[in-house]
Amino acid sequence: MQTHSHLRQLAILSTLLCTPAISFAQNVQATANNIEYPKGLTNWRVIGTSIRSDNNTQRVILGNSIAIKAARANTGKQEWPKGTILAKLVWKNDTLATWKAATVPGDFVHAEIMLRDTKKYATTGGWGFARWTGLDLKPHSQDSNAGEACFTCHQAAKDTNYVFTVPAKLP
């Protein structure tokens, strides 16, 4: 009984210490290719940023703990182990009212992830691709083969395991 009591204390403490006081997007539907939206994604650590002039958007690239460990390993060659999830939060570009030379996030466009599993996703470069649109995170496509369209575009990054993102240099 005492052991149970300890375990209960420990469980409560870990919840108190580690759960940010933030509500997550709940009840987000899995994509048609059966990829679940990762809960707590907006609390993940940063890997980089990018701005695209071809579609007028900017994004932050985040990673789950496996991705962050890999991104910050500084081994010379970037590896992405099984279970890596790379996530992009994408916004339309807007101009900052108080500093006109600054382009900042406007409307939220979508969240998208790449999930590493070389066996499960062997036909799409070892990555499962998924996208949810808008602040209410609606699955982007009803097509269970939508990942193949993503993969087609990601061919341009074939030499970096189909990942466009190069982790930003961090102090």
Add this chain to the structure above:
Amino acid sequence: MQTHSHLRQLAILSTLLCTPAISFAQNVQATANNIEYPKGLTNWRVIGTSIRSDNNTQRVILGNSIAIKAARANTGKQEWPKGTILAKLVWKNDTLATWKAATVPGDFVHAEIMLRDTKKYATTGGWGFARWTGLDLKPHSQDSNAGEACFTCHQAAKDTNYVFTVPAKLP
């Protein structure tokens, strides 16, 4: 004694659960205006991004837990309570080799923070300003009044508590 044993267990558990397996920048010198570099800053959660065409840089804006709670509160009016730290990691703009229309982080320029304490920093809008340059995080200035130069520029954001950043919309 039993209580001490419990506390020790709890302390160990909280360390195990909450410490990311990442080394932080160590032995970073405080700025001339006596602001310490926050350990673990690169593990903080994201508030936004921005790109500046006037100095060819892009940045991610991160916050400590007080800042994140405030940024994500959706109260309508943005408040920054005492103890808020807003941080910017800033890079020179570079072009992504695999997608030429994407501008991505190049060389690391500096890390800078704004630390909220309306009494301590009453003469600079209630914020302590600090900046560390380069990946080795050298204090940017030897001038103990350097925060005043920051504050001068931040006058443009007077209506938003001298904060340029508007938290990005998150799902």
